[in-house]
Structures are given as C-alpha cells and as structure tokens.
Amino acid sequence: MSDIAKQGAEAAPAVSVARIFREFLIIGAISFGGAVPYLRGRLVETEGWVDDKEFVEMLSMSQTLPGLNATNLAILVGQKLRGAPGAAAAIVGMCLPGAALMYVAGILYWRHGDHAASAATLKGVAAAAVGLALFTAIQLGRRSLETRADLAFVALTVIAVDRYHVSVLWALLGVGLISILWRHPRRAKSAGSQ
Amino acid sequence: MSQLPALIRVFAYLSLLAVGGGMAAFPEMEYLSVDVHHWLTKEQLIHLYSIGQMAPGPNMMMIVAIGDWAAGALGALAVLLAFFLPTALLTFAVGRGWKRLESWPWRDSIQAGLAPVSIGLLLAGCYTMAKGAIFGVETAAIAAGVLLILLQYKMNPALLVAASAVIGYLSFR
Numbered sequence: 503m504s505d506i507a508k509q510g511a512e513a514a515p516a517v518s519v520a521r522i523f524r525e526f527l528i529i530g531a532i533s534f535g536g537a538v539p540y541l542r543g544r545l546v547e548t549e550g551w552v553d554d555k556e557f558v559e560m561l562s563m564s565q566t567l568p569g570l571n572a573t574n575l576a577i578l579v580g581q582k583l584r585g586a587p588g589a590a591a592a593i594v595g596m597c598l599p600g601a602a603l604m605y606v607a608g609i610l611y612w613r614h615g616d617h618a619a620s621a622a623t624l625k626g627v628a629a630a631a632v633g634l635a636l637f638t639a640i641q642l643g644r645r646s647l648e649t650r651a652d653l654a655f656v657a658l659t660v661i662a663v664d665r666y667h668v669s670v671l672w673a674l675l676g677v678g679l680i681s682i683l684w685r686h687p688r689r690a691k692s693a694g695s696q
Numbered sequence: 697m698s699q700l701p702a703l704i705r706v707f708a709y710l711s712l713l714a715v716g717g718g719m720a721a722f723p724e725m726e727y728l729s730v731d732v733h734h735w736l737t738k739e740q741l742i743h744l745y746s747i748g749q750m751a752p753g754p755n756m757m758m759i760v761a762i763g764d765w766a767a768g769a770l771g772a773l774a775v776l777l778a779f780f781l782p783t784a785l786l787t788f789a790v791g792r793g794w795k796r797l798e799s800w801p802w803r804d805s806i807q808a809g810l811a812p813v814s815i816g817l818l819l820a821g822c823y824t825m826a827k828g829a830i831f832g833v834e835t836a837a838i839a840a841g842v843l844l845i846l847l848q849y850k851m852n853p854a855l856l857v858a859a860s861a862v863i864g865y866l867s868f869r
Binding site for chain 2: 529530531532533534535536537562563564565566567568569570571572573574577578581582586589593596597599600601603604605607608609611612615618619621622623624625626627628629630631632633634635636637638639640642643646647648652653655656657658659660663664669670671673674677678681682683684685686687
C-alpha cells in the first residue's frame, strides 16, 4: 500500500508555476486565524504535494530559520515543486491577499481609528491578540521544550529582553549560542543513550 | 520620501529577528518604529498588530500599513520587500542544503537549541504587547478568556478575535 502511494507520489506530474501561485493565493485569502493549519490542510491533504512527514520537517525548519513560519514554508514547498520560480510564486501568492487587505485597513484606521467606537472595538481586539500570541508560544513550547535547561533558556531570554532591555538581536545571538552549545552533538548522543 | 531607506533598514533587520514567529520581533519593532523613528505611536502599533490578527495570510501584514503611513504606497511596497525578501532568499538557500546537512551533527543541536530561545522571544513579545493592551480587569479577562478557550477547544482564533472586538465595542464605548 505504502509502496504504491510512494510510486504514485514520484510519478505525479510536475505542478505548473501558475498552479502553485493559484493555490497559495487561495491559502493567503482564506487562512484566517493563522496560516499553518491551512497550509497543512491544502498542501498535504487536498493537493498531496508534500506528505505529512515532509511537512513536519519543513515546519520545524521554518521555525528555526529567521522569517515568518508561513512564508518560510511557502518558500520550501514552492522550491520543492518548481525550484526558484515555484518558491517566488508561492510566497507572492501567499502574501498578496493579506497585504492588500492590511493596506486598506491601515488607511481606514488612519482616518477613523480615533473615533470612540473604533477605539473601544480595538481595545477588545488588542486584548484578544495578547491571548492568541500567548497561546501560540505555549503551543510551540509544548512541542519543543524537553528539559529543565530548555525552560531556563526560555526564562533567560524573557528576562534579558523584558527586564534588562537587551535588544532582541543580542538575546537571540547570546542565549541562542549558549543553548546550542548546551545541545552539543556529543552531549546529545550521551543523553540519548541513557 | 526620505523615510524609505530607514524603512528598508528597519524591516529587513526585524525580519531576521522573527525566529519562531513575527511576535519575536515585536519588542524591537516597538522600539524602532515608535521610539526611534516616530512612524506611529505605541497605541497605534498595538492596534495595527491586533487588526492584523483578523486578516488572512502571514500574520505580520500590518507592516504594510506602517510603510504606507511613513512613505505612501512606495513605502508599503518597500517594507514588504525588505521584510520578506532577505529571509526568503535565506530559506531558499538553506532549503537546498538542508537534506545534505542531515548527517551534520550540529544541525539537530541548532534546531533544538534555538527552540527555547524563540519561545522566550515570543513570550517577551507578548509581555511587551500586554503592557500596552492590558489595563484593568476587562482586558485581562478577554486575554485570559481567549487563551483558555484556545487551550481547551479546537477553535479558529480569528473567531475569538472577532468576538472580542464585539465585546470591546459594547463595554469600552
């Protein structure tokens, strides 16, 4: 069964650049509330352009690299399907609807943002955005924090940025380097053999 | 017009800090766009970010509005390119070599090592934003409510943001 599925995937005809653009344009237009679940739904389940394992690999890579997870994923999937033109089509399609919408929203906010009604509405929206952002961080933490040392690095980063106003860049480079060295390959191997 | 080089510089820099998600770059975005360049106020930045949570697609599209305010349509375009092009090229380059790096033992170390830092940066971003968005019991209750509902039920976050907009309209007017 899996052999047939594998053969099918390899024999699948090449996807055209226009097709890639259209698919990502759709995802960019419908992905309310976070793009990653929609990317998974459309690319893995509907289109079958990448399998589940590959998608998870691409996602973890997107989270490690700088840049937004959604656009990094678009680049990786586009690249896999059609090289550089595929990657370009994917990221442009993905960004276009949201960018156009926020361009208009920005103009409207600039004009009407200080009206009492919109100010009140935005207070509710901003509070919700804090809850949503916290949820995103917790979700990511559940998946990738394994040891007490990991929790210490999380705390160290938060304290550096929020308490001591270390710039995000130095927190990233400084704590990141210590944390990577902590996960030194030889240590990881000895920990794994326990 | 003269804001264009600064916009490009700032947003290209911010994109490199967005490890794990756009929120990671939020404290630096607030510092650079509010305190250093005065493109908008802190309150406006928080509002725009929040509006952006209701838009589809990648969640930092609100940067388009900052570019537009600072330097018109050209500014919006410049900000988009500055924010997305460098990281797109980097991801493309690494994407080609990633499979080959599978046997390189440091690959897993980097991935595992950066994870807690990116989560820390996301939390630091949340805290920076909460300082401007949470004031009093009602806003705290909305934020906590959204968080608890998302932890408990599988639900589209955009719906919760929209519901909070209605609650805000009804209670803060």
